[in-house]
Amino acid sequence: MKTLFRSVLLGTAAVAALAAGPTHAAKDVVFAVASTFTTTDPYDANDTLSQAMAKSFYQGLYGFDKDMKMIPVLAESHEVTKDGLVYTFKLRKGVKFHDGTDFKADAVKANLDRVTNPDNKLKRYSLYNNIAKTEVVDDYTARVTLKTPFSAFVNQLAHPSGVMISPAALKKYGKDIAFNPVGTGPFKFVEWKQTDYLKVAKFDGYWKKGLPKVDTITWKPVIDNNSRSAVMQTGEAHFTFPVPYEQVDTLKAKADLEVVAAPSIVHRYMSMNVQHKPFDNPKVRQAINYAINKEALAKVAFNGFAFPAEGATPGGVAYHVKTGPWPYDVAKAKALLAEAGYPNGFETELWSAYNHSTAQKVIQFLQQQLAQVGIKAKILALEAGTRVEKVESWQDPATAPIRLYYVGWSSSTGEADWALRPLLYGESAPPRLFNTAYYKNAKVDAAIKGAQLTTDSAEKAKLYKEAQEEIWKDAPWAFLVTERLLSVNNKKLSGVHVMPDASFAFEEADLK
Numbered sequence: 001m002k003t004l005f006r007s008v009l010l011g012t013a014a015v016a017a018l019a020a021g022p023t024h025a026a027k028d029v030v031f032a033v034a035s036t037f038t039t040t041d042p043y044d045a046n047d048t049l050s051q052a053m054a055k056s057f058y059q060g061l062y063g064f065d066k067d068m069k070m071i072p073v074l075a076e077s078h079e080v081t082k083d084g085l086v087y088t089f090k091l092r093k094g095v096k097f098h099d100g101t102d103f104k105a106d107a108v109k110a111n112l113d114r115v116t117n118p119d120n121k122l123k124r125y126s127l128y129n130n131i132a133k134t135e136v137v138d139d140y141t142a143r144v145t146l147k148t149p150f151s152a153f154v155n156q157l158a159h160p161s162g163v164m165i166s167p168a169a170l171k172k173y174g175k176d177i178a179f180n181p182v183g184t185g186p187f188k189f190v191e192w193k194q195t196d197y198l199k200v201a202k203f204d205g206y207w208k209k210g211l212p213k214v215d216t217i218t219w220k221p222v223i224d225n226n227s228r229s230a231v232m233q234t235g236e237a238h239f240t241f242p243v244p245y246e247q248v249d250t251l252k253a254k255a256d257l258e259v260v261a262a263p264s265i266v267h268r269y270m271s272m273n274v275q276h277k278p279f280d281n282p283k284v285r286q287a288i289n290y291a292i293n294k295e296a297l298a299k300v301a302f303n304g305f306a307f308p309a310e311g312a313t314p315g316g317v318a319y320h321v322k323t324g325p326w327p328y329d330v331a332k333a334k335a336l337l338a339e340a341g342y343p344n345g346f347e348t349e350l351w352s353a354y355n356h357s358t359a360q361k362v363i364q365f366l367q368q369q370l371a372q373v374g375i376k377a378k379i380l381a382l383e384a385g386t387r388v389e390k391v392e393s394w395q396d397p398a399t400a401p402i403r404l405y406y407v408g409w410s411s412s413t414g415e416a417d418w419a420l421r422p423l424l425y426g427e428s429a430p431p432r433l434f435n436t437a438y439y440k441n442a443k444v445d446a447a448i449k450g451a452q453l454t455t456d457s458a459e460k461a462k463l464y465k466e467a468q469e470e471i472w473k474d475a476p477w478a479f480l481v482t483e484r485l486l487s488v489n490n491k492k493l494s495g496v497h498v499m500p501d502a503s504f505a506f507e508e509a510d511l512k
Contacts, residue, residue, distance in 0.1 A: 027214040027511045029493060031504075032228050032237035036195055036221040041178040042161040043115045043122045048410065051160035052503035053219050056200040057098065058163035058183035061089060061108070062154060068265065068316055068414040068500045070158050074103060074184065084149030084455045091140040095207045097166035098188040108142035109134045110167040124161040126433070149453045151460055152417040155318070159413045160503055186212040186507050195221065213495070213510040225357065232257060238493040238511065241504070243486035245303035245358060251488050258491055261305055261484040265316045265500045267419075268408045269309065270350070270366065270478040271437040275397055278346055279404075285475040287336035291373045292366065293328040298481050301361040305486055309479035312420065312471040316500050319416035319451075319464040323472040326479055333373045345374020353391070353407040355381035363406055366478075377404060393431045397438050405436045408483075410501040416464045421448055424471055439476035443467075 037050045061075035075089045095103035112134040135143045169182035181189045187200035198219045222228040225244040231237040272279040294308035308325035352359045363379045411419035422433040426440035447467035451460045485498045495508030
């Protein structure tokens with residue numbers, strides 16, 4: 001990609017560089033994306049982009065519509081026992097894998113057995129390790145028994161990692177399945193040049209008649225923001241996400257391009273390590289929330305394409321409770337700091353989980369806001385390797401060096417469990433999950449656990465409300481903003497949009 005986008009700057013040479021890549025068909029759509037893919041195996045991916053790309057060739061039992069409402073895909077329906085332990089799925093008939101084999105219940109068993117086997121060391125093991133066993137009842141009926149009741153289980157199956165891979169392909173390729181994906185999706189895998197492109201082609205045997213409408217999709221990693229904007233302006237790509245906020249006006253000025261700001265469930269926050277002074281004091285944490293002007297943050301760092309966080313979970317997530325936004329009040333912040341014993345503030349460190357331009361703007365803004373109330377924060381935008389070492393892989397909570405931490409989260413199950421449990425449950429501290437506040441509240445833990453166990457939706461809503469209200473009051477985070485998701489497409493392209501969880505929907509893609 002480095003060579004390719006040097007040629008972009010040279011104008012006509014860019015065409016030659018692209019011509020040297022994959023052959024373009026009559027309807028070849030090019031997606032320019034912000035990073036390379038880690039894998040084509042969703043069960044072994046932690047990044048949203050790799051899972052989004054894998055929708056080309058993979059589908060799950062359930063999925064989400066454009067509003068993150070759960071819909072059946074390869075399953076037609078399910079039943080659950082009163083004790084919440086046994087789920088029986090009726091499967092769609094007439095579906096074929098790209099290798100010509102039929103999709104049947106043996107595929108459900110093969111895939112769930114694979115991810116729940118700890119020996120396979122798949123990254124998404126923790127999502128599915130509550131499964132006790134998966135059984136084939138008949139060709140089109142599968143039964144899954146859980147170890148403990150888990151009310152969000154079907155939402156979990158709708159997570160983009162929960163796909164059906166051909167059992168024949170799993171047997172044939174084994175650990176090399178990531179280089180030979182075989183699913184039931186609208187496109188079949190063609191080629192993956194890891195730093196240059198991944199190409200998929202129309203699957204003529206797709207079970208949804210009339211789809212797909214395009215011949216191929218070529219996914220091109222374009223790391224540099226300016227280069228990603230450039231390939232849209234030259235027509236070399238038909239769609240890109242994310243769009244750098246500073247590029248919006250330039251792209252809007254192009255008559256053949258459309259900039260879209262989509263709603264999201266991408267929540268931005270700053271966690272505070274409550275195991276260490278002064279963040280063990282709730283008055284300090286509340287003061288920090290009062291000290292930050294969220295409206296101004298949205299304008300300064302996100303060019304207006306964000307709005308103040310309205311709760312511990314973003315709107316659009318099932319069981320979200322609106323408890324905010326937290327008001328901006330410098331005088332109140334100073335008073336709370338004085339009450340907590342810090343009338344002159346204190347010194348600390350603020351890390352960012354990202355080092356891109358928007359994140360840099362965010363932490364610089366937060367640094368300035370905190371300085372107004374006497375909190376002197378040294379800022380550091382972490383490289384990926386340092387983030388893994390110093391944050392995500394840290395073993396001992398007592399010695400964790402993290403203090404203030406700017407990061408974001410998207411609940412790709414569309415439900416409050418995955419918006420709260422990985423981030424705010426007492427047993428979810430790194431390296432297990434992502435509770436970077438090292439927050440533990442017995443009431444919150446009991447509510448989250450209770451919501452998992454109940455099969456009564458009204459009781460579940462009540463428990464999630466209790467948890468979110470307690471979290472808001474406790475303020476283990478500075479609740480910042482919920483983003484709008486910016487993408488740009490060539491007006492010749494239709495049927496592609498960004499989902500609220502920052503993945504893509506492109507099954508209906510068409511090119512004029």
